[in-house]
Amino acid sequence: MNIADMNWIQVEERAAHDDRCILPIGSVEQHAYLSLCTDMILAEKVSADAAAPSGVPVFPVVPYGLASSFATYPGTMTLKLSTYIALIGDLLDSMYRSGFRRILIVNGHGGNTPITALISEWLNAHPAARVKMHDWWRAPQTWAKVMEIDPAASHASWMENFPWTRLAGVEQPAGAKPRIDFARLARVDAATKREMLGEGNYHGLFQRPDEDMLAIWDVAVAETRALLESDWD
Template identity: 45%
Template sequence: MKLWDHTWMQVEKYLEHDDRVVVPLGSTEQHAYLSVGTDAILCEKGAVEAARSEGVPVLPVLPFGLTPLFTAFPGTVSLRMATYVALLTDVLDALYAQGFRRIVLLSGHGGNAPAAQLGQEWGAAHADAEVMFHGWFTDPRVWSVATGLAEAGHASWVENFADVRIDGVGIPAGAKPLVPPAALRTASPEHARELLGDGSGGGAYQLEQHYADKVWATAVTLLREQLSSGWNARK
């Protein structure tokens, strides 16, 4: 359930019987022929779908993350590490002060991985709370399903859903060779743009929708399981 669909009084009532909450972590960055908001849009939608049956509130997605590699592409907005850490710390502190004790940092963008360490450090300083970092599509168990179906890279078929397609923008047919991740790891933003060209990391731009839908269903099921039984014993 979306936190914004409730009054503060309803949230207070929820906290009388549950202390779980999901914080979607998105990004605003180039996604080839898809929306620059792809990571944020899909992460929040997936969180809401997974959390619905558990009755767990989902905060509005944080639309900006850590994406320095793509800053040579217009429309990409990357935060400094210090800004990102401070922002997430403030969010965690605010949730804790209100009574939330089991907090999921759900990342829809691989570059937001440092949030995992922050969550671990913050949790160590709050003995009665737990922060779970979970990758939406980047969790290895989800990505294994995706790559078992077809080659997949950034902004490929695996992220191609109606919610992030742009009216009037045609998506190419066919596939693009995968751009070597090793080359991107050491690339400057300008070199990354040269390597990626249109922004896609490789793989088919689009496949029959049931391929992407299978990956989506896997991600939703896994997150729902994490919300239900993925917590450590209360400290």
């Protein structure tokens, strides 16, 4: 259930008998010919789909994240690491005050993973709480399904091209893009990264049939739901 469909009284009652909730986090950044909001769209949707049977509250997705690598692409929004750490910490505190003790963070953007250090520190200060950090797209079962379909899968490639991330009237290029030099990409500034990446796809096809994408989505939703429903101790 989306928090937008609840009032504070309902949240208090819900947390009193089921202290689970989900916080989706994403990014607004270049995704080649896909929506700039791809990461936040996917994190929010997989959270909502996974929580639907149980009614576990899903907070609004945190749209902005750590995207300094793409800072020179227009439309990309990025926070400083210190800002983001403070933001996530404040949100965890707020969920805890609301009565939630089992918090699933569903992450849609690889750049956000530095918050794992924050989560560790936060849990030390809140021993009654449990927090899971779930990178939904590279969780074991979901990633295995991606690799089964096509191992040439990466940022802004076919693996992020779902019906709900592509843009009306925007055609995807035919053919596959060669693999970029990841080692060099990691050691250069954002402007040089843009020169290397061009439109933004790291490598692989830009689009695959929706049948493939929906098969991946089914696995991703089931894997996220399983995390929500078990192994909290």
